[in-house]
Amino acid sequence: xxxxxxxxxxxxxxxxxxxxxxxxxxxxxxxxxxxxxxxxxxxxxxxxxxxxxxxxxxxxxxxxxxxxxxxxxxxxxxxxxxxxxxxxxxxxxxxxxxxxxxxxxxxxxxxxxxxxxxxxxxxxxxxxxxxxxxxxxxxxxxxxxxxxxxxxxxxxxxxxxxxxxxxxxxxxxxxxxxxxxxxxxxxxxxxxxxxxxxxxxxxxxxxxxxxxxxxxxxxxxxxxxxxxxxxxxxxxxxxxxxxxxxxxxxxxxxxxxxxxxxxxxxxxxxxxxxxxxxxxxxxxxxxxxxxxxxxxxxxxxxxxxxxxxxxxxxxxxxxxxxxxxxxxxxxxxxxxxxxxxxxxxxxxxxxxxxxxxxxxxxxxxxxxxxxxxxxxxxxxxxxxxxxxxxxxxxxxxxxxxxxxxxxxxxxxxxxxxxxxxxxxxxxxxxxxxxxxxxxxxxxxxxxxxxxxxxxxxxxxxxxxxxxxxxxxxxxxxxxxxxxxxxxxxxxxxxxxxxxxxxxxxxxxxxxxxxxxxxxxxxxxxxxxxxxxxxxxxxxxxxxxxxxxxxxxxxxxxxxxxxxxxxxxxxxxxxxxxxxxxxxxxxxxxxxxxxxxxxxxxxxxxxxxxxxxxxxxxxxxxxxxxxxxxxxxxxxxxxxxxxxxxxxxxxxxxxxxxxxxxxxxxxxxxxxxxxxxxxxxxxxxxxxxxxxxxxxxxxxxxxxxxxxxxxxxxxxxxxxxxxxxxxxxxxxxxxxxxxxxxxxxxxxxxxxxxxxxxxxxxxxxxxxxxxxxxxxxxxxxxxxxxxxxxxxxxxxxxxxxxxxxxxxxxxxxxxxxxxxxxxxxxxxxxxxxx
RNA sequence: GCCGGAGUGGCGGAAUGGUAGACGCAGUGGACUCAAAAUCCACCGAGGGUAAACCUCGUGAGGGUUCGAAUCCCUCCUCCGGCACCA
Numbered sequence: 001x002x003x004x005x006x007x008x009x010x011x012x013x014x015x016x017x018x019x020x021x022x023x024x025x026x027x028x029x030x031x032x033x034x035x036x037x038x039x040x041x042x043x044x045x046x047x048x049x050x051x052x053x054x055x056x057x058x059x060x061x062x063x064x065x066x067x068x069x070x071x072x073x074x075x076x077x078x079x080x081x082x083x084x085x086x087x088x089x090x091x092x093x094x095x096x097x098x099x100x101x102x103x104x105x106x107x108x109x110x111x112x113x114x115x116x117x118x119x120x121x122x123x124x125x126x127x128x129x130x131x132x133x134x135x136x137x138x139x140x141x142x143x144x145x146x147x148x149x150x151x152x153x154x155x156x157x158x159x160x161x162x163x164x165x166x167x168x169x170x171x172x173x174x175x176x177x178x179x180x181x182x183x184x185x186x187x188x189x190x191x192x193x194x195x196x197x198x199x200x201x202x203x204x205x206x207x208x209x210x211x212x213x214x215x216x217x218x219x220x221x222x223x224x225x226x227x228x229x230x231x232x233x234x235x236x237x238x239x240x241x242x243x244x245x246x247x248x249x250x251x252x253x254x255x256x257x258x259x260x261x262x263x264x265x266x267x268x269x270x271x272x273x274x275x276x277x278x279x280x281x282x283x284x285x286x287x288x289x290x291x292x293x294x295x296x297x298x299x300x301x302x303x304x305x306x307x308x309x310x311x312x313x314x315x316x317x318x319x320x321x322x323x324x325x326x327x328x329x330x331x332x333x334x335x336x337x338x339x340x341x342x343x344x345x346x347x348x349x350x351x352x353x354x355x356x357x358x359x360x361x362x363x364x365x366x367x368x369x370x371x372x373x374x375x376x377x378x379x380x381x382x383x384x385x386x387x388x389x390x391x392x393x394x395x396x397x398x399x400x401x402x403x404x405x406x407x408x409x410x411x412x413x414x415x416x417x418x419x420x421x422x423x424x425x426x427x428x429x430x431x432x433x434x435x436x437x438x439x440x441x442x443x444x445x446x447x448x449x450x451x452x453x454x455x456x457x458x459x460x461x462x463x464x465x466x467x468x469x470x471x472x473x474x475x476x477x478x479x480x481x482x483x484x485x486x487x488x489x490x491x492x493x494x495x496x497x498x499x500x501x502x503x504x505x506x507x508x509x510x511x512x513x514x515x516x517x518x519x520x521x522x523x524x525x526x527x528x529x530x531x532x533x534x535x536x537x538x539x540x541x542x543x544x545x546x547x548x549x550x551x552x553x554x555x556x557x558x559x560x561x562x563x564x565x566x567x568x569x570x571x572x573x574x575x576x577x578x579x580x581x582x583x584x585x586x587x588x589x590x591x592x593x594x595x596x597x598x599x600x601x602x603x604x605x606x607x608x609x610x611x612x613x614x615x616x617x618x619x620x621x622x623x624x625x626x627x628x629x630x631x632x633x634x635x636x637x638x639x640x641x642x643x644x645x646x647x648x649x650x651x652x653x654x655x656x657x658x659x660x661x662x663x664x665x666x667x668x669x670x671x672x673x674x675x676x677x678x679x680x681x682x683x684x685x686x687x688x689x690x691x692x693x694x695x696x697x698x699x700x701x702x703x704x705x706x707x708x709x710x711x712x713x714x715x716x717x718x719x720x721x722x723x724x725x726x727x728x729x730x731x732x733x734x735x736x737x738x739x740x741x742x743x744x745x746x747x748x749x750x751x752x753x754x755x756x757x758x759x760x761x762x763x764x765x766x767x768x769x770x771x772x773x774x775x776x777x778x779x780x781x782x783x784x785x786x787x788x789x790x791x792x793x794x795x796x797x798x799x800x801x802x803x804x805x806x807x808x809x810x811x812x813x814x815x816x817x818x819x820x821x822x823x824x825x826x827x828x829x830x831x832x833x
Numbered sequence: 834g835c836c837g838g839a840g841u842g843g844c845g846g847a848a849u850g851g852u853a854g855a856c857g858c859a860g861u862g863g864a865c866u867c868a869a870a871a872u873c874c875a876c877c878g879a880g881g882g883u884a885a886a887c888c889u890c891g892u893g894a895g896g897g898u899u900c901g902a903a904u905c906c907c908u909c910c911u912c913c914g915g916c917a918c919c920a
Contacts (some may be wrong), residue, residue: 088863225837229915232836237919261920274920316918346919351918359834430919553915624857626845631913638845641857644872651872693847696856703856776852781901783852807887819900826851831900 015650017614020737025127033756034129037083045082046540048522050548050556051091051138051515054115056100059122061604061622061634062588068545068586068622070693071128076686078129086129086541087522089136090116093144094511098442102475108442109470112139125610126619127736136525138514143521144444144529145465147514150563151447152458153570159205162456165435166196166278169480195303199480201437202446202507206562209363210234210429212576213561222582223629229553235430240264240414242423244273244352245326246336249287257281257325257336260347260428264417265409266354267329268398269375271365274318274351276344277301287322290570294319294338301340316341316364327352328422329413330399337454339364347428355388362388373397376406395624434559436510439482441474443508445490450505454497463496466504474753482506502622514557518565519543519578537573546579549587556628557582583689588628593633604634617643617733623691623734646738647697649731652706653724653742659716667711668719672767674704679763682730698731724762769825777802778829779811787828795822802828 025153028034037044049066074086091372092112100115101108123130126719136143154160170187187194206213214234217227246257258272275282286294297319305601318339325336331685342351343362355365355372365372376393377383392406401409417423437446447459459466459757469490474483484490484506495502517531524536560578568576589595590602597603601642609618621642626632626662685694705723714720724746732755743755752758769791775798777785785807799820808830815832822828 147865225915228837232916235916239920259920263920275842314918341918341920343919351920358920360920363918428919476870550914624845627847630846632845635845635858638858645857647872692845693856694849774852778851778901781899786852821851821900823851823901827901829851829900 031401036131045077047084047545072733088130088132092139141465147444148447169197203433233554258348259352264413265406268452269354270352271371274342276342276349278344279349285323290322340647437507441483446505448505451495451502453660516559589633624695658716661713663713671708676763676767
């Protein structure tokens with residue numbers, strides 16, 4: 001057999017991947033091969049990748065780690081008779097896009113259009129089977145009109161509100177930053193510490209959905225670690241809120257000072273209290289003597305970077321306020337301090353400090369010489385041990401409660417404080433409402449009008465979209481107001497309430513708003529009456545398989561779930577979890593084991609790989625690299641193995657063979673077994689996203705075919721034709737060009753049309769059993785012999801055969817058999833004494 | 834500090850209670866060739882054994898459960914990821 005590479009370039013039978021790509025790409029386009037399925041009576045399959053931001057640097061093979069595997073699943077599902085929706089669109093609004101445009105000195109609408117065109121060109125190189133009729137772009141008015149519509153829906157439902165809040169501010173940028181632009185307390189562009197500035201901003205009340213966001217995680221097939229990250233992020237704590245009484249210095253007045261604690265059983269060990277420096281009550285508690293010191297402390301904590309503020313390494317700081325409080329359970333009078341280890345936004349912003357049973361309180365107490373009183377003993381110990389005891393235990397020095405376990409005491413105290421009217425059991429969440437305002441240009445304008453008389457009013461829905469004007473100058477102003485505030489024709493409008501002069505809101509929405517609903521738009525992307533039709537969402541949603549990087553574990557995936565639940569409550573959709581099955585692809589590192597980056601010069605692009613090895617080889621190699629969910633390094637050498645595999649396949653199928661003669665039945669039966677095994681394994685592997693083993697199985701099957709066809713008569717057999725057919729079908733989702741060409745060359749396309757619309761092959765379980773089975777024989781766990789027997793041999797017969805074997809006898813000599821185990825189709829195990 | 838994930842040949846990785854190392858890369862030997870590339874065939878965890886047979890060891894370390902453990906349980910080590918004063 002001659003090899004294709006040895007064939008002259010003019011030989012039409014040579015494997016020429018470029019010629020195949022040119023030939024089939026245009027034909028497939030004409031045939032609309034990737035159109036979204038719409039045939040009645042078929043099951044649907046909606047497969048989606050995380051909404052990509054089309055970055056200026058284009059795609060590397062790392063991105064294909066997501067796009068190629070999902071494409072393979074889509075292709076298999078189409079062949080399995082599903083109506084498949086596999087769309088692609090662009091998360092084009094947002095800070096990265098705006099910053100890229102600023103850096104290029106070109107308008108973001110222009111850079112976005114260029115970047116999108118480049119992404120589409122590169123995705124075409126990998127022949128990902130998107131239906132481009134479904135394409136969407138979040139920065140276009142057709143789309144963001146509906147993002148604004150959803151803002152109004154949230155507003156209507158009381159889930160969007162405006163509040164004063166401290167927000168990250170970078171002096172060097174002269175602007176407010178988003179949380180995600182603050183890395184370890186530094187501005188992402190300047191690597192300089194950021195501080196906080198107080199601004200009036202828009203928030204979404206995601207915390208109202210905390211409990212349902214937790215509950216919903218039980219219903220979805222997601223990686224456990226992602227669910228866990230969301231659970232931790234939401235941070236549910238069950239505890240008690242109790243009012244202590246604070247004495248106002250210099251008067252007889254007392255005000256309630258509420259605290260939140262998860263350990264009300266330690267309440268008899270409180271020796272001081274702490275109020276957060278930003279807490280509004282602080283002002284009233286400060287005595288004249290302490291005022292200067294407290295003011296200086298509050299000022300200093302505000303100026304501190306977040307990294308200094310929250311580092312647990314740092315020594316604790318704080319100042320006495322001059323005020324005292326009364327412990328409502330024992331009447332004790334204790335000092336009130338302010339310290340920045342207490343966070344204003346969590347709980348009540350005040351804490352009862354129990355230095356004997358809390359690490360932080362103890363550290364503080366030791367530093368400032370405050371008393372430490374043990375009130376919990378380790379279970380079973382009458383004496384307190386060394387250091388801080390933070391576990392539940394048994395109460396002591398706690399009056400009537402002595403001797404109760406922490407658990408019992410918490411229940412009783414919860415009831416008691418409620419009876420006394422000084423507090424009650426309460427649930428506290430760690431996460432906060434979603435700050436959605438951005439004082440930046442490149443985003444969906446928040447559809448609100450501010451009127452002096454009527455206040456903040458929503459723009460009527462029929463006036464949407466509020467169009468983002470095309471500004472030339474869109475740099476952040478640094479005033480804390482967005483660039484839109486400088487555009488009179490945008491800013492000035494009439495009030496939808498009273499018709500008088502009014503101003504538009506000039507903040508734009510966080511980019512995560514756009515990606516919180518895009519999966520609903522894809523089934524119905526051109527609808528101009530509504531964000532989507534009820535019919536389209538009822539048929540296609542929820543998303544059956546959602547694939548993207550683990551870095552979005554909390555942000556996007558939590559926001560999208562929140563919006564989905566709101567829409568469900570508004571009666572717009574029939575489900576309340578958007579993504580039934582979620583998987584994270586692993587990253588592709590450069591050949592040097594480092595993250596791919598321009599500066600390291602280790603970026604591999606699809607362009608270079610396709611030019612060198614062709615699309616099919618790139619695709620198959622992306623799958624073969626390693627298991628889908630783990631990180632892998634690119635290798636320029638290993639890809640040659642896939643290139644060889646494709647050439648061998650070409651030769652195997654195109655070779656001229658002598659088809660005369662009668663084949664041996666055993667050879668044909670073994671070929672049939674290999675064929676059925678491959679169908680089963682490849683089908684199951686693609687379903688479970690084990691693409692690397694699917695490709696390995698195809699290699700094994702082609703190796704088995706190569707050795708089978710070397711036997712006389714096999715080439716002319718039906719079994720051989722069946723194997724060729726099944727093999728091509730199984731390989732089709734992985735290597736679409738090669739298989740289509742071979743499908744045509746073996747005469748199948750003319751009769752039956754494209755390989756990509758054929759039925760996926762099915763297997764016969766009965767054909768999977770080999771005629772002869774080899775049983776290893778273990779004696780005390782070590783393999784001492786092997787026997788080959790017909791598959792149907794009974795366990796008793798196997799036992800008899802094994803006992804007659806010389807090797808076995810040798811190991812059994814003088815020993816007693818304790819156990820004799822025959823595991824059908826697997827092995828024989830003997831335990832001897 | 835807390836939570837999670839992972840440690841298997843020279844390398845990427847298979848195997849989730851049943852023959853450890855499938856499949857591939859690299860390597861070694863051979864065939865073809867004037868030669869090289871490509872291709873094809875064979876070998877390819879470590880040690881012992883002239884070789885075959887066969888034996889011993891071997892999935893981060895140590896212990897346990899089991900006829901049988903990479904896989905399950907306990908203790909520890911290393912690496913990676915997330916959260917990080919959340920009361």
